[in-house]
Amino acid sequence: MRDLAGKRIILTGASEGIGRALALELARRRARIALAARDRDRLESLAQECRALGGEAVAVPTDIGNQQDCEWLAQEAVKAFGGLDIVIHNAGITMWSRFDALQDFEIFDTLMRVNYLGPVHLTAHTLPHLKQSAGLIVAVASLAGMTGVPERSGYAASKHAMIGFFDSLRIELAATGVDVTVIAPDFVVSEIHKRAIGANGEPLGDSPMQQSKIMTAPECAAQIARAIERRQRLLLMSTRGKLGRWLKILAPSVIDRIAARAIRDRH
Numbered sequence: 515m516r517d518l519a520g521k522r523i524i525l526t527g528a529s530e531g532i533g534r535a536l537a538l539e540l541a542r543r544r545a546r547i548a549l550a551a552r553d554r555d556r557l558e559s560l561a562q563e564c565r566a567l568g569g570e571a572v573a574v575p576t577d578i579g580n581q582q583d584c585e586w587l588a589q590e591a592v593k594a595f596g597g598l599d600i601v602i603h604n605a606g607i608t609m610w611s612r613f614d615a616l617q618d619f620e621i622f623d624t625l626m627r628v629n630y631l632g633p634v635h636l637t638a639h640t641l642p643h644l645k646q647s648a649g650l651i652v653a654v655a656s657l658a659g660m661t662g663v664p665e666r667s668g669y670a671a672s673k674h675a676m677i678g679f680f681d682s683l684r685i686e687l688a689a690t691g692v693d694v695t696v697i698a699p700d701f702v703v704s705e706i707h708k709r710a711i712g713a714n715g716e717p718l719g720d721s722p723m724q725q726s727k728i729m730t731a732p733e734c735a736a737q738i739a740r741a742i743e744r745r746q747r748l749l750l751m752s753t754r755g756k757l758g759r760w761l762k763i764l765a766p767s768v769i770d771r772i773a774a775r776a777i778r779d780r781h
Contacts, residue, residue: 518743519544522595522647524587524640526578526632527605529556532654532702535735536604541569543739548591550576551605570595578605578632579624588639598643600742603633603676604654608669611713618715622668629672634679641692648691650745653680654738657698657752660759663773684747693745697738700752701728 518540525540527533529551540547541564549557549564549571557573564571572594576587591598606629609621633653644651658666659673677696684694734751741749750759754772 517543518739521545521599522548522591522597523600523602524548524550524591524598524636525602525604526550526576526587526636527654528560529553532699532731532734532738533604534560535731536602536738537564537571538567539732539735539739541565541567541571544568544570546570546595548572548574548587548594550574550578550587552577578636579628581631581635584632584635585639587636588643591640592643597647598640599647599649600652601636601640601644601649602652602654602742603636604652605632606654606672608666608710609712610665610710612665613667615713617713621711621715622671624711625668625672626675629669630675630679633676637683644692645690650693650695650742651680651683652695652697652738652742653677654697654699655680657700657750657754660698661773662770693747695741695746695749697741697749698751699729699734700754702731702734 523540523545525533525537525547528537528547528549533551537547537549537560547564547569549561551557552575554573554575557575561571561573572590574587574590576583578584588598607625609625637651643649653676655677656669656673657663658670659677661670663670677698680694680696687694729751737749737751740746
């Protein structure tokens with residue numbers, strides 16, 4: 515899959531942050547993209563930008579946490595392009611609160627519905643088409659899906675579930691020609707931090723991150739596009755992430771301290 519030109523792609527969470535940057539990156543490579551997110555106006559504007567860059571794009575307003583919307587998205591993408599080559603599960607939400615400070619525990623249901631069950635449902639509706647094309651599933655997870663992170667317990671749990679599901683699916687699909695790429699970014703500049711759900715169940719409104727010290731969305735998107743071209747099994751985007759895989763086995767208390775410090779340093 516070295517050349518993404520003409521590849522038929524579903525991209526969820528496309529309207530902002532990593533998703534928007536990735537849509538533009540794929541458009542530059544002349545891909546054909548079904549852009550999915552909840553905001554119709556943002557999607558239509560993004561589709562125009564993608565077409566101006568040489569790609570083909572259709573806007574499909576979708577709430578990934580709704581199973582019927584996932585079915586609708588798959589149908590609309592296949593109708594537009596005649597099939598599918600790649601599905602990128604990028605949509606997600608996060609939280610920012612200590613567990614013992616939470617006042618609204620429904621956030622855990624919401625996080626699992628959007629970050630885990632949404633990709634599961636969309637995979638169910640798109641997998642038959644990916645089998646026909648020997649396609650690729652891309653799961654944009656997080657380093658929080660590989661280790662615990664303080665103040666983000668529900669988010670980390672949903673991303674652990676996501677990675678566990680797609681790692682299992684990779685093994686099941688080994689004989690079908692369908693590959694699975696897991697993306698585990700470190701902190702990235704994104705609107706997701708401003709919308710992070712706080713202890714009272716409401717969005718924070720302001721990012722708790724020092725955004726000047728973290729990766730930009732375009733930088734992240736470029737790495738993801740290269741991993742897609744290579745059908746890479748796992749993409750870790752930081753030295754901390756790469757070292758963390760081994761430290762969790764060899765010195766787990768050290769990775770706990772690194773995770774705690776990472777949150778403190780980014781506030």
